[in-house]
Amino acid sequence: MTSILNNAGAISALRTLRTIGSDMMATQGQVSSGLRVATAGDNAAYWSISTTMRSDNRAISAVSDALGFAAAKADTAYAALDAVIDVLGEFKSRLVMAKDEAVDKGKIQKELEQFKQQVQNIAHSASFSGENWLNTDIANIYDFDLNKASSLAAFIRAGSGGAAVRAMDFHLSEVSLFNSTGGGLLETDMRDLKTLGGLRTLYADPYSGSDSTVYDGGLGSGWMYPNGAGGGAGSFFLNDFPVGSPLDFNVPGAQIQFTILLDKEASNPQNYTGAAGQIEELPGPYLAGHSKTITITKADLDAVNPGLGGIITTNTEFAAVLNSLLNAEGAYVSASYGQYVPYNSSNWVHDEKRMSISTQQKHPNGSYVEIAGLSSVGVGLGGLKEASDFGSRGSGMELQFEDFIVHEDGDNLDGVEISFGFSVNDAPATSHSFNRTYVNELFGKDSGKVETAEEMAILLHSLIDADWPDLIIEATPAGTVMIKSDPAVDRQWGSGTRIGFDTVRVNIEPVPKIDFLTIDIAANPDKVSAYIDYIDIVTERIIDGTATLGAFQKRIEMQSDFTGKLMSGLHKGIGRLVDADMNEASTRLKALQAQEQLGFQSLQIANSNPEAILSLFR
Structure with missing residues (x-):
């Protein structure tokens, strides 16, 4: 039926053209942007995921840049340490030469002074972007929290939607040669526990004539003898x-x-x-x-x-x-x-x-x-x-107490550990140990310090009482600590009695007790052997630090490689969610263009019938 009021064919053709136009607009958008999901209206779930992951990828890119910065700092420090090891080798060779009595030690000392200056120059020059790992300014270099250098290592998107940043830490106590507050590898180790509150006695080395200011055979200033006392016979x-x-x-x-x-x-x-x-x-x-x-x-x-x-x-x-x-x-x-x-x-x-x-x-x-x-x-x-x-x-001894600090110990969160044996009247010795955490928990502190004879008595009671319940341990008015057997229990007399500590061990010893820069063979010609031993020990410590730094460099390299692969993987994953298939989109666009032409022709045909009817009225 033909109607002059309603052209059903034209209306149908026009509706089809509108649908084709809408599809063409969407397809053209995919072709021009390359995205199948460009807005939240295209696919809210995929758009949300892709937008979040693009943001994460930019954060991971920042991590990659930070890893490159850390690698540069580590490379600088490594090169400097390697150079210092070479200089210390030359330094040691001159000390060995000084063992010859015919050699002028004053002239050798002049060479040594130049080597000292070279080591200082290397340490001060090992700076990248104002950060120097060999010449540091750390308030307490033994503090686990204060002595670390951190670098961004990873950006993590948690399953619940939260985000986290992970860092790689490197402890500068491993490589710092000079620190403003002391404790560098070429400086006195301030963790020296000395007499351990009187548990051991300090003696000068009777063979080398070392005193408390020099390094004794690489083991410290003087000999630390375990403290003990026996009774005297009539x-x-x-x-x-x-x-x-x-x-x-x-x-x-x-x-x-x-x-x-x-x-x-x-x-x-x-x-x-x-x-x-x-x-x-x-x-x-x-x-x-x-x-x-x-x-x-x-x-x-x-x-x-x-x-x-x-x-x-x-x-x-x-x-x-x-x-x-x-x-x-x-x-x-x-x-x-x-x-x-x-x-x-x-x-x-x-x-x-x-x-x-x-x-x-x-x-x-x-x-x-x-x-x-x-x-x-x-x-x-x-x-x-x-x-x-x-x-x-009876058995008895008096400890000449002096305060001491049980320090931090790098990665060991419990700090320095001290162990010793203890016995009374030659009974089998019992083993005891304590560390920084033990001291802090015992006294409610965070300093690791045993400050008074009264605290020393409390510490010893806490360690020894379980095995030696009849022991009397008390601080004296003179500030010493008296340890003795109970006269009501111990009837032993004379040389048959003994009370004392033995096998005293500190897990960080030996520690250096002089500074590299104070070595002077001209002023101390009798200490050349001690200086050689000292150089051996500090060189070994620097080699250990260099090895640790090398391991850190390798970790940075591995993390950088992984970060690059991760960024590539995320980019690919985002593409799978929202990227358009350009072959399919272009083919579809051509098909829609053809459909559009056909739609126009259909509209023309539909509009031609009413024109024929109108001609009857002319």
Whole structure:
């Protein structure tokens, strides 16, 4: 049916043209932008994902730039450390040359000064964009949080939609040669625990003559001996042997007789005070000790040395005779009790004429010696006299406390670790250890510092009490720490007693105790060997730091490669979500253009029928 009011064919053709036009506009947009999803209206889910990932890709690109910056800093530091190792090799060769007595050490020192300047120049020049890893300004170089250099390593999109940035940390304590507050690889290590609050005693090296300001054989200033103390046996001096007054036992009936009493116990002997200086009461019962009457005759002399001919002329001869009779009873006579003074003194004393008698403590618990009922017939006494002496009762020692800090230790969050053995009266030693975390938790601190003798006593109690419940540990008014066995429990006396620390170990030792820049063989020619050992140790530390830096460089390289691949992968993934297929889009565009032409023709045909009807009215 044909109607002059409604042209159904034209309306249909026009509707088709509108649809084709809309499709052509979308397809043309894909062809011109290259995107299948260009706006949220195209596909809200894909558009949201792609927009987020494009933002993440830009963040990862920033990470890639940061990795390049970190690589540049690490490369600079590595090159400088490698150069320093070479200079230290030359430095060591000059020190070895200085071992030759014929070499002028003053001239070699001039070379060494130039090497020192070169090392400083290298360290100061190893800067990239104002950042220097070899010449640092760190308030506490041993602090794990303060000594790290960080570089962006990754940008992470969490599954819940949150984002996070990850960093790579490198601890500058590994490579810093000079630090403004000390602690660089070529400076004194400030973590030196010294006497550890008195647990060990500092002695100068008696062989090299090192003192507390120089490096001793690469192990520190002086020797650190574990601290320990034993009781003293009962012992007293005899009179000097009378010069020119031999003891002639050839006289008929000649003899010397006395009673010896060994190892008895008594409550509060008059000449005994406790380990802390106070008079102490020993609870009973008390041992009576061992008593024996000794008679010396010519037969006894002949049994010891027939060559004496029955005549004693020196204290050495007399001591030999006395020992032949007293050793079996538990006493010992010394013919030359000496007095000794420290090394390097010109007053070394060894008195050959001084005799003494001591208990060997062959009898339980006691430490006492006494000569009584002394008499002689036909001869003199040769220096013997009636006397007695108690030794020390119980085990005890006094620590000369000085404050110390248990420092941080790089990646070890618990800090420096100290271990030691402890024993009383030669019982099997027990092992104990503590670290910075232990000290801080014990005292509620964050400094790792043991500041007073009272705190040292608390620390030792916390470590030792479980194995040695009868031990008395207390601070003294003089600021020392007294450690002793309980006299109500420990009845041991004399040299049979011992209390002390052994196998004291600190996990960071040895540590350098001098600065590289203070080495002076002209002023200290006797310390060349110590300096050589020092250079060996610091060179090894720098080599270790260089190796760690090399590993960090490799990690940066690997992370950079991964970041590049990650960016490429993300770009490809975004494309799969929103990129248009250009072959398909262009083909579809051509098809739509053809459809559009056909639509125009259909519209023309549809409009031609009403024109024919209108012609009837003309």
